[in-house]
Amino acid sequence: MSRRIPASTIRRLSHYLRSLEDIEGEGRETVSSEELADRGQTTAAQVRKDLSHFGSFGKRGLGYRVDELRVRLLEILGVDRVWKVALIGAGRIGSALFEYPAFESRGYECVAIVDADPEKIGAMWGALRIRPPEEIESLIGSLGIELFILAVPAQAAQQITDRAVGAGIKGILNFAPIRLKVPSHVAVEDVNLVMQLEALSFAITQRG
Amino acid sequence: MSRRIPASTIRRLSHYLRSLEDIEGEGRETVSSEELADRGQTTAAQVRKDLSHFGSFGKRGLGYRVDELRVRLLEILGVDRVWKVALIGAGRIGSALFEYPAFESRGYECVAIVDADPEKIGAMWGALRIRPPEEIESLIGSLGIELFILAVPAQAAQQITDRAVGAGIKGILNFAPIRLKVPSHVAVEDVNLVMQLEALSFAITQRG
DNA sequence: CGTCGCTTGTGAAAAACGTCACAAAATCTA
DNA sequence: TAGATTTTGTGACGTTTTTCACAAGCGACG
Ligand SMILES: NC(=O)c1ccc[n+]([C@@H]2O[C@H](COP(=O)([O-])OP(=O)(O)OC[C@H]3O[C@@H](n4cnc5c(N)ncnc54)[C@H](O)[C@@H]3O)[C@@H](O)[C@H]2O)c1
Ligand SMILES: NC(=O)c1ccc[n+]([C@@H]2O[C@H](COP(=O)([O-])OP(=O)(O)OC[C@H]3O[C@@H](n4cnc5c(N)ncnc54)[C@H](O)[C@@H]3O)[C@@H](O)[C@H]2O)c1
Numbered sequence: 001m002s003r004r005i006p007a008s009t010i011r012r013l014s015h016y017l018r019s020l021e022d023i024e025g026e027g028r029e030t031v032s033s034e035e036l037a038d039r040g041q042t043t044a045a046q047v048r049k050d051l052s053h054f055g056s057f058g059k060r061g062l063g064y065r066v067d068e069l070r071v072r073l074l075e076i077l078g079v080d081r082v083w084k085v086a087l088i089g090a091g092r093i094g095s096a097l098f099e100y101p102a103f104e105s106r107g108y109e110c111v112a113i114v115d116a117d118p119e120k121i122g123a124m125w126g127a128l129r130i131r132p133p134e135e136i137e138s139l140i141g142s143l144g145i146e147l148f149i150l151a152v153p154a155q156a157a158q159q160i161t162d163r164a165v166g167a168g169i170k171g172i173l174n175f176a177p178i179r180l181k182v183p184s185h186v187a188v189e190d191v192n193l194v195m196q197l198e199a200l201s202f203a204i205t206q207r208g
Numbered sequence: 209m210s211r212r213i214p215a216s217t218i219r220r221l222s223h224y225l226r227s228l229e230d231i232e233g234e235g236r237e238t239v240s241s242e243e244l245a246d247r248g249q250t251t252a253a254q255v256r257k258d259l260s261h262f263g264s265f266g267k268r269g270l271g272y273r274v275d276e277l278r279v280r281l282l283e284i285l286g287v288d289r290v291w292k293v294a295l296i297g298a299g300r301i302g303s304a305l306f307e308y309p310a311f312e313s314r315g316y317e318c319v320a321i322v323d324a325d326p327e328k329i330g331a332m333w334g335a336l337r338i339r340p341p342e343e344i345e346s347l348i349g350s351l352g353i354e355l356f357i358l359a360v361p362a363q364a365a366q367q368i369t370d371r372a373v374g375a376g377i378k379g380i381l382n383f384a385p386i387r388l389k390v391p392s393h394v395a396v397e398d399v400n401l402v403m404q405l406e407a408l409s410f411a412i413t414q415r416g
Numbered sequence: 417c418g419t420c421g422c423t424t425g426t427g428a429a430a431a432a433c434g435t436c437a438c439a440a441a442a443t444c445t446a
Numbered sequence: 447t448a449g450a451t452t453t454t455g456t457g458a459c460g461t462t463t464t465t466c467a468c469a470a471g472c473g474a475c476g
Contacts, residue, residue: 006463010410014403018385032423041387044423045465052425060424060471077406078413092307096300102385102402147408171408173401177226177310179249187411189404193381194310195222196397198285200355200379202218203395205286214433240453252453253435260455268454269442 009050013073015040016047020070032063082107084144088160089151090115090123090130093175097149098125108147112139116156133160137167146170154178217258221281223248224255228278240271290315292352296368297359298323298331298338301383305357306333316355320347324364341368345375354378362386 019039023031033047040047051057051069054076058064074080085108087094097103098110113130115121121132131139139145148164150157150172157176164172171187174180180188227247231239241255248255259265259277262284266272282288293316295302305311306318321338323329329340339347347353356372358365358380365384372380379395382388388396 004462005414007407008463010407011403013410014400014406015387017406034423039387043465045467046463048423048425049464056425058424059473061422061473063423076410078409079406083405083409092304096304097401099300100401103405106402106405108402108405146412147405170412173404173408179223179247185415187408189408191399191401191404192222193305193308193399194314194316195219196381196399197291197311197314197316197355198222198225198287199215199218200381200395200397201286201291202221202284204354204378206213207393212432216433242453251435253437256453256455257434264455266454267442268440269444269452271453 005053009053010077012040012042012046012050013077015042016050017070017073017077020066020073024066024070029066030063031066031069033058036064079107082109083147084109084111085147085149086110086112086114086136086139086143086145087149087151088114088133088136088164089153089175090117090120090125091151094149094151095125097151110149111143112145114139116152133163136160136163140164140167140169148172149175150180151175213261217261218285220248220250220254220258221285224258225278225281225285228274228281232274232278236274238271239274239277241266244272287315290317291355292317292319293355293357294318294320294322294344294347294351294353295357295359296322296344296372297361297383298325298328298333299359302357302359303333305359318357319351320353322347324360341371344368344371348372348375348377356380357383358388359383 016036019036020031022039033044036047037044054072057069057072071080085103087098087110090098090113098113103110110128113125113128114133114136115130116133120130123130146169148169148171150160152160154176157174157178158180161172161180161182165182165186169186171189172180172182173189173191175191177192177194179190182188224244227244228239230247241252244255245252262280265277265280279288293311295306295318298306298321306321311318318336321333321336322341322344323338324341328338331338354377356377356379358368360368362384365382365386366388369380369388369390373390373394377394379397380388380390381397381399383399385400385402387398390396
């Protein structure tokens with residue numbers, strides 16, 4: 001029941017949630033920390049310590065009720081509700097993300113698409129019309145958008161971020177390979193695939 | 209000059225490399241740990257500690273020679289050469305990745321594309337013809353492929369991984385939302401965007 | 417009801433990681 | 447050449463995160 005939670009704990013909670021969904025699909029009703037650990041590349045003690053930050057959800061001698069723990073993890077991770085998301089940048093990566101069904105199944109609902117290209121503005125993607133960047137502030141306000149998926153070229157990313165922050169955005173999933181400057185109350189997660197490839201080549205070179 | 213390097217150090221080295229390229233573009237010849245720290249959201253002591261794992265590259269009173277350190281980081285990260293990469297899964301995310309120029313500019317060269325869809329097999333993407341999964345082993349062998357970018361549905365991912373591992377693959381950038389089982393000499397980096405969105409909604413919910 | 421087997425929750429110990437502080441090395445100035 | 451100035455490299459220190467170990471809680475069963 002502590003205050004500051006390690007980022008690594010959060011990543012593991014997401015894994016536990018996914019494992020619980022699998023286990024529920026197998027028709028099981030309870031699960032032990034040891035089994036969650038096995039499915040998640042961690043240890044039973046780590047599972048229990050992670051969960052203990054948020055309360056005590058298990059029964060000694062028995063384990064955790066799968067459905068109960070699943071619901072608690074949804075609450076902890078904040079995915080027990082719908083999040084309104086805007087996609088900024090209707091390019092190659094943006095179009096792949098827009099059609100990716102995993103977001104919506106976790107409650108991340110894309111309610112707006114923005115692009116600067118005059119050829120794209122006005123086009124329909126599914127039920128959504130692509131909007132120009134000038135409308136960013138009004139879209140955030142009128143649609144209750146809290147999250148941005150930012151998939152624009154690096155040189156446009158900071159400027160858009162500044163406007164989004166001004167309009168009250170709360171979190172940004174950033175695909176542009178730059179470090180966005182945001183005030184401390186705005187959360188940013190970076191997706192940097194080149195860095196991940198570099199981690200692979202480092203690991204391989206190291207052992208080699 | 210130590211043995212086991214923290215993953216967080218490797219991530220920061222990638223950032224330093226990117227900063228050095230920027231600094232070189234500005235025509236500067238030397239840089240201090242303090243300036244690298246400012247550009248990388250870390251501290252000067254951290255920069256020096258990170259680098260000290262691999263040797264001592266600076267000059268006291270002066271700092272680091274930009275070009276020299278850049279080249280050393282390229283070597284350390286293993287990107288001072290070309291890596292042959294195969295793209296497995298020519299779907300939505302696969303097509304975005306294939307056209308992403310940042311990979312090739314770091315020496316990650318896509319030399320093969322594989323897909324199981326009979327409609328896609330045989331089609332040309334740029335200069336490459338899409339291959340069927342049966343050819344995975346022979347492609348790895350004949351083209352010297354060391355890295356996979358795995359962009360297939362989750363239920364196909366483990367099976368392809370097993371075959372790739374059998375054929376000698378060394379690293380996998382995995383987009384499928386499952387934890388791949390691989391022997392310890394194979395490196396895996398997972399890209400899991402849903403988990404990153406969950407980290408955002410957790411952070412926002414927490415402060416809220 | 418008492419005991420037995422199982423599994424949690426959690427302080428305490430250990431390990432990993434980051435920060436601090438300063439001697440040493442280099443340049444610059446005069 | 448001496449002294450002032452700058453900035454590295456690194457051991458010592460502090461904090462965070464993981465692992466360990468076990469008392470306590472729960473169900474089952476005779
Ligand atoms: N393609 C990939 O696989 C990939 C992977 C990881 C990261 N990224 C990053 O994602 C970003 C987009 O990459 P992409 O490959 O989709 O590029 P892209 O050129 O295909 O798409 C970018 C889109 O952003 C739009 N845009 C440009 N300026 C804008 C602005 N000011 N406001 C709104 N929209 C604007 C463009 O019109 C275009 O439609 C880049 O930063 C890239 O580095 C791409
Ligand atoms: N679309 C996204 O934005 C996105 C983002 C992150 C992760 N992912 C993940 O990436 C993977 C692919 O997603 P997608 O959206 O591109 O799906 P997709 O259906 O558009 O593409 C998948 C491709 O893989 C091919 N395929 C299927 N089985 C195969 C096999 N055994 N061997 C070779 N190829 C095979 C299919 O023919 C198809 O072309 C999924 O695991 C998904 O969860 C997708």
